Amino acid sequence: MKNIKNWVFDLDNTLYKAECGLFDKVHILMGKFIEEKLGLQPGEAQDLRTQYYHKYGTTLRGLMSEHNIDPDEYLDYVHQINYDVIVPNKSLSESIKNLDGKKYIFTNANYGHVVKVLDKLKMTDAFDGCFDISESNYVPKPHIDIYEDFQKKFKLPNNETAMFEDLHINLKYPYELGWKTVWITNNLEYNLNRDIKTQSDIEKVMNEKKYINYTTDQLENFLNTLK
Numbered sequence: 001m002k003n004i005k006n007w008v009f010d011l012d013n014t015l016y017k018a019e020c021g022l023f024d025k026v027h028i029l030m031g032k033f034i035e036e037k038l039g040l041q042p043g044e045a046q047d048l049r050t051q052y053y054h055k056y057g058t059t060l061r062g063l064m065s066e067h068n069i070d071p072d073e074y075l076d077y078v079h080q081i082n083y084d085v086i087v088p089n090k091s092l093s094e095s096i097k098n099l100d101g102k103k104y105i106f107t108n109a110n111y112g113h114v115v116k117v118l119d120k121l122k123m124t125d126a127f128d129g130c131f132d133i134s135e136s137n138y139v140p141k142p143h144i145d146i147y148e149d150f151q152k153k154f155k156l157p158n159n160e161t162a163m164f165e166d167l168h169i170n171l172k173y174p175y176e177l178g179w180k181t182v183w184i185t186n187n188l189e190y191n192l193n194r195d196i197k198t199q200s201d202i203e204k205v206m207n208e209k210k211y212i213n214y215t216t217d218q219l220e221n222f223l224n225t226l227k
């Protein structure tokens, strides 16, 4: 990681731990939105989400493609949650600030959500820039074009960039670009990586997927070892 001058962080379940339950609340509202908008029962809404997740990568892309849903209406709805479950993390904020170079947020959520989360974490001043899903026409990571749009916005050289993410699939293309990739594996019982429950599942992924340079369940400690 010696050459790294650009530090790219996913937001949700990367900068805070999933067990605070914030993302669970978002997921409940995603289901409710579909039930209300499309007139479905909870089970049917869940089935549709699973179907869209596999076909489009996110529920939102499916809703936009197949039901012409306004993305901002959806994102505003699903983020009407109480953010108080996120508590300040000054030491992580300091660890990020102490990294040599620029720091960015790269998220599949929207700015409104980013601002609220960073405010609660007391990390607003730790970052030099943010790329949200509206900037990629609501196409999410791991779609390849999005990384290129992100890279163009901040002019990131491949050999000087590292990315931190809790969803390992989102690290595949960055690795191919030549970025260093760090998979955040905390919150196993809460994580969104399907089928990863134990340490041996993590090792299996590390052995099978060749696009992960490092893994850590303690982001702050990991960053502190880079000094």
Ligand SMILES: [Mg+2]
Pocket: 010, 011, 012, 013, 014, 165, 166, 167
């Ligand atoms: Mg995440």
